[in-house]
Amino acid sequence: MDGKSTGPLASPPYSVAQTAPHQILVCKACKHKGEDCKPGFALLKKLRAAIASAGLGDEFEVSGTACLAGCVPAHGEPCVVGWRATGKATWLFGDIDPDQPLDELIEFARLYAAREDSWMSGKALPQHLCDATLARIPAAMIVTREGAIQ
Template sequence: MDLSKPRPVAAPPYSVAQTAPHQILVCKACKHQGQACAPGHALLKKLRAAIATAGLDEAFEVSGTACLAGCVTDHGKPCVVGWRATAKATWLFGDIDPNQPIDDLVEFARLYAAVEDGWMGGKDCPPRLCDNTLARIPAAMIVTREGTIQ
């Protein structure tokens, strides 16, 4: 990595402010096409409606975001979806087809909200998501001179 060249600074649309206790991020930038991701936008709209219908819209904000770098090929199903919350593990699922039922995504949201630290085993996830798990990232622990913060 050449450290002499300036590095781009994250700014909107890469920065996504969280306004609800939990957040679901849907990739809406297709790196394979170099343009906005139509399947990502479709999934975002569908997932927002499903979360509201399930009565989870107070607990979850569903936001579109820049590339989550989880798709590996341009095979018509490039959607990557992530869950995050303060003091909870972050989850990333890939190869989500917006044309398929999204019941598993809504069920995962229910499970994620119910688990205090967001940490679950693969057997706890809805079946379809088990095969599509890209990452389960532990909650960050940041230690400063003042002490540990989340």
């Protein structure tokens, strides 16, 4: 590179601006089919309504995002859902069926919001989510010459 600025870069297709303290991401693009994920869109719509009905609308933004790369096509058309927030662990769950009740996802949202760092053992999770956990990623602590930033 010659060090010259080429102007502002467009946001990548996977970037999602966060407008609430916590964010739930629902995969809506199928890497296996190269098209929109209809079950993901269905889950996104149902989960937004369920979060609002549970009184968690001020705490959580529910957004669709590009492929989260956690689905297994042999399982049919399961969905992948992620939780993230500044200073908290990120959780990724797979094999989420949009046609099943969302009670455990709402229960996890309450647990996630209540914990300072959202770190918990699998035993603390609702049963299906314990079995569907793809990743629990510690919150990033980035250190620069100027000091630590979150």
